[in-house]
Amino acid sequence: MIRKLLIANRGEIACRVIRTARRLGVATVAVYSDADADALHVQLADEAVRLGPAPAKDSYLDIDKVIAAAQQTGADAVHPGYGFLSENAGFCRACDQAGIIFVGPPVGAIEAMGSKSAAKRIMEDAGVPLVPGYHGTNQNADILEGHAQRIGYPVLLKAAAGGGGKGMRRVDREEDFHSALEAAKREAQNAFSDDLMLIERYVVNPRHVEIQVFCDNKGGGVYLFERDCSVQRRHQKVVEEAPAPGMTEELRARMGEAALRAAHAIGYVGAGTVEFLLDANGAFYFMEMNTRLQVEHPVTEMITGQDLVAWQLAVAAGDPLPLQQEDLSISGHAFEVRIYAEDPDNDFLPATGTLVRHRPPQQSESVRVDTGVQSGDEISVHYDPMIAKLICHGRTRREALAKLDRALQQYQIAGVRHNIEFLHRVINHKAFVRGQVSTHFIEDYEGEVLQQEQELTPLKCAAIAGYLHARETRDLRAAAPAADAYSPWHDGDNWRSGLVAMRRHTIDYRGKHADIRFSADGGSVRWQCGDMAGEIRVLPAGELALVDGRRVNFSSVDTADGGAVFIDGTQVEFKVLPPDIGESADSAHGLEAPMNGTIVALLVEPGAAVEQDQPLLVMEAMKMEHTLRAPAAGTVQQFFCAAGELVDGGSLLIDFVADE
Incomplete structure (x- = not known):
């Protein structure tokens, strides 16, 4: 029985592990960098130990510091989460040498799968189907180019030590090979301190289907069915679902049995994921095995009713698997989307800044939010920009998708650019609704899910006017002398001596400027913007408003240089521009x-x-x-x-x- 668990990670996965440990009566220890001193996972844990400065290499990736934190606090086990040291054989070995339980596979299994090229050879011997490719150690650029020509373009360059899309490049033409190789090697070296590359044939229009496996140290093993992770950007997953659309029982069994062969071939123990490419004809090919818990494990938990972290802790403590294969079954359908601080309409450029508001939808048995942040937290440049995972379950795929759609509309984030609108477009695309997904989904429908022109609509203008009026009223009252607090001059309504109080503000919305004019009378705000006009009345009871007589949900929050409004499932974040006083802008360019x-x-x-x-x-x-x-x-x-x-x-x- 594990009594005290150190979580060698941060963010949402650390919070998620802490929740299960707390339910099981296991004490928890968080570790943190200077950037995470006030982070949510630090607040949730029973104890917390500082590792060092913000850069991961000086904190979360420093094996000696993590081991010392475990020894200092008396932790008898370490859960690595995912990323950071989770697939680092040296860290697993250090835990073993220190007499600390590593909640994961043995060193040999991590080493076997740590190199994609070595993993391919092991899988071939185990009878697991492989994509044609080159998995050797000769890294001469001309030799590699020769193998690419032999395999046939398009090919995929992949970092042998990597994952998460880092150090990966698709090459369609011979003339692009060397520049793509240099970029992939550089990125791999930066991410994994290892630039060894392998080459595979690029399977056109495949699906990415992975199998969740679990093994104990008594020889037992099960697969907890599949997840479809086809919808990706930059080779990183965007939407995951379980079970996979169109999966037959026969194909599920073949893939599950192949995944277990892969796990047993390396003496695997614990939670692991075997990833396959699945083509349109039902042929599947081994991609890699992740020797850790996956980001998307909640969809498997939703459809099986199992807590995979609880399974991990039990197996790590030496217990047999809680269930056998015949005891497992699929119930309903589940989706997970990853909510990122990024700009989907600008090549998914990561965003940094302060989360002025982070308000997830109400959680329930069928709506789950895994997050490691809260309002006021900083999204920094030092770590992955994922804000949260939103997971929804339904009796059918259609029902689960409807719940996900509703939950995305209810999710409120302000202060940083994010991908919620993009996710909403993806899951409502007619091809996705029909389950017609592939790893090229975003590229195939780029014009429909990306680069969407964001125009101001009457509803958005009404919300902005309601916010601007409320802000002015608040500021006027805050500035009012205490002895004159109720003077009509300090109200934000329409009262003036002899004239109508019509206000005008220029806003910047997605790079476009617009003038919003409005006047107020007894709480009702009449507004104009170009040829659009209307009325909004923000109701005092709850977060509601009347827009041209229609009641809608409405709330707002100040941002650094403007505001964000949330109205009827739509978010509008904008800047309020200073008045134009005729000064010319600097003509500098760059x-x-x-x-x-x-x-x-x-x-x-x-x-x-x-x-x-x-x-x-x-x-x-x-x-x-x-x-x-x-x-x-x-x-x-x-x-x-x-x-x-x-x-x-x-x-x-x-x-x-x-x-x-």
């Missing part, structure tokens, strides 16, 4: 850093003439590389940064002049 990060490489020389969309520099942020491209044909006059330099978001990086 390209700015889109976020905090580190400059990886400068790709052109100062003075170079470049074409539109030509790559100019590469920067790394939030564990991913981002390329800054020329906005038009022009000249790079000079760089204001150097490779290896840490830059702040918004800082000027390049003096760029567009051609006339």
Whole structure:
């Protein structure tokens, strides 16, 4: 029996593990970096130990510090979560040497699957189907290119030590191979300190289906069915569901048995996931095995009624599996979406900033939110920008999808850009509703789920006017002298001596400016914006408003330079621009850093003439590389940064002049 558990992780997975440990009566220890001193997982745990500065290499990835924290607090077990040290054989070995239970597989299993190339050879011997490819250690660029030609384009470059889409590039043409290889190696080295690459044939229009396996140390093993994780961006999962659409019992059994063969081949113990590519003809191919709990494990918990973290703790303590294969069954359908701080309409650029509001939908037996943040927390450049996971269950796929749609409408986030609107478009796309998914789903329907023009509508304008009126009223009353608090001059309504109080504000919404004019009378606000007009009355009881006589949900919150309103399932975040007093803007030109990060490489020389969309520099942020491209044909006059330099978001990086 495990008595005290240290969670060697942060964010939502740390919070999720703590919940189960608390239910089982297991004491918990959190670890944290300086950036996470006030984080939710630190608040939830029974104890907490500081590891070090914000960078993960100085805190969450420092094995010696994590082991010392466990010894200091008397923890008899460590749960690694996912990411960070979860698939690090050295960390598992260090736990064993310190006499601490590692809640995960043995060292040998981690090492066997730690290299994708070695894993392929093991799987081939175990009779698990493989995609044709090259899994050798010769990393000469010309040799690798020769293997790509033999396999046939398109090919996929993959970091042998990696996961999560890092160090991965699709190459469609021979002439693009070397540049893609350099980028993939660079990203792999940065993420995993290992740039060994493997090459596989790129299976066109596949589905990504993974099998959840569980093994104990007594030789027992089960599979807890499948999850479809096909909808991805940058090779990272966006929507997961279980069971997979269109899955037959026969195919499910074949994939499950293949996954168990893979697990038994490496002496696996604990929770693991075997990932397959599934083509349209029902053929499936081994991709990799993740020797840890997966981000998307909640959908499996929803359809099986099992707590997989509880299973992990039991197996780690030496107990047999709680259930056998014949005891497991599927009940209903479940979806999970990952809510990120990112801009889907700008190549999914990660976002940083303060979560002014984080208000998830009401949780229930069929609606679950796994998160590690709360209102007021900072989304920093140091870690993955995932805010939360939203999981919904229904008796059927259609019912589960309807619950997910409703929950997304109720989710309120302000202060950072996020992907909720994008997720809403994805799950309501007619192809997704029909279950017609593949790993190319987003690319295939890019015009419908991405780059959506966000126009101001009458409903949005009404909400903005209601917010602006409420803000003005609040500010006027706050400024009123205590002796004159009830003077009509300090009200935000329409009262004035001899004239109507019509106010005007210029706002910026998604880069477009608009003038909102409004006047108030007894709580009702009449507004105009261009050729649109209407009336809104924010009701004092609860978060409701009347918009042109229709009652809708309404709430608002101040942001750093404007506000955010939530009305009838729609969110509008905007800036309130200062009055135009006739001053001309600075005529300086240049390209700015889109976020905090580190400059990886400068790709052109100062003075170079470049074409539109030509790559100019590469920067790394939030564990991913981002390329800054020329906005038009022009000249790079000079760089204001150097490779290896840490830059702040918004800082000027390049003096760029567009051609006339």
